Amino acid sequence: MTEAASDRQRRWKDRMPPDRAWKPRAGISREARASEQDRAAGSRLARAVDLGEGRYARASIALRLYRRTRRIRAYLRWSQEGETQERYVGEVDAETRAANLAQAWEMAHAAGLVTTEAVPPESWASSAASRAVMSANKGRDTKPEKLLRSALHRQGLRYRVGARPLPGLRRTADVVFTKARVAVFVDGCYWHGCPEHHRPAKKGAVFWQEKIAGNRARDAETNEALRNAGWLVIRVWEHEDPEQAARAVVKAVKSRQETGPVDQS
Template sequence: MPQPVPSSASVSARMSRQGSRDTAPEIAVRRLLHASGLRYRVNVPVPGMARRTIDIVFPRTKVAIFLDGCFWHGCPQHATQPKSNAEWWRAKLDKNMSRDTETTGHLQDQGWTVLRFWEHESPEEVAAQVRAALDRRLADQAGR
């Protein structure tokens, strides 16, 4: 995909500052999980898939957590459609969503529980759902 020409210097500067890891939602969720006694790894490569990482990982229980940005991952509530370079952006964002689906399927095929959350979701609710998923996985593993 060819690089688009920036629509303005301010757009170019803003996009270059866009973080892809350690975002505010990720840090908020991680703090809550850590405070509740859970230990995890961050930004771990997806096994068997180059250039893809999992935001929060519980390797022993094989639970992968993704905190997706509304713009970059196509949130049905908050996604926006850029007007400049619209065709390029539509293809870029569609590719991101396709990659998310592919990554989730790949991990699930390898026995992982995959949880995806939007950046606008309450960190407390996300942490509660993560804890519940971990409890289920631990119970499943203990029953084997």
């Protein structure tokens, strides 16, 4: 038995692993599940099972709690010729689901169960990870934006989409409540340097560090400019639960509708 395996056995010897260590969030969408797997693996392309002849299947990690032994086991799952395939990866022992997924992906790569798809020769990206990030990037109408807008709409709020809060300021908010002066931005974890999920690029590290730092500085400037004009700025990370984020936005909008925005001009 390896030292790591021995440590895992000791970790849960006297207590049951908490739900947050393995259980997925209730009501999580298929798109959010895929994003969760992408973050844990390092990129979408790092979730590849090589089927041969240049063909790949996109795999996922499933975490299962075995209550009798107090163990969390990770399994690799993918579809091949219409049939679901599954391979045991190993036991994981972190305190959170995100950390256990990342741990399981590392084990799957180390065991050769998965690989990272090669960047096509015609691609301009410097690496598979960069290509995956760039391909997934959209200027507007991203999945997290749509989920948040849907949640706000169900709460009875009406808003403008992709609008400039201040006509003279070249900054576009994802959701704008003009009368209440509330501007909502849904920030991508990679492009805006999420402290929880941002994974720095290994190739062209200096370039990407400067790029992300520039985005964060621009965010701060936008926040300050809008606040000075009497706007309330709300920033939502793409990984946040859209229903929880929507409730915070609704509360802020209704509060400002009742009291009125503060004019600081």
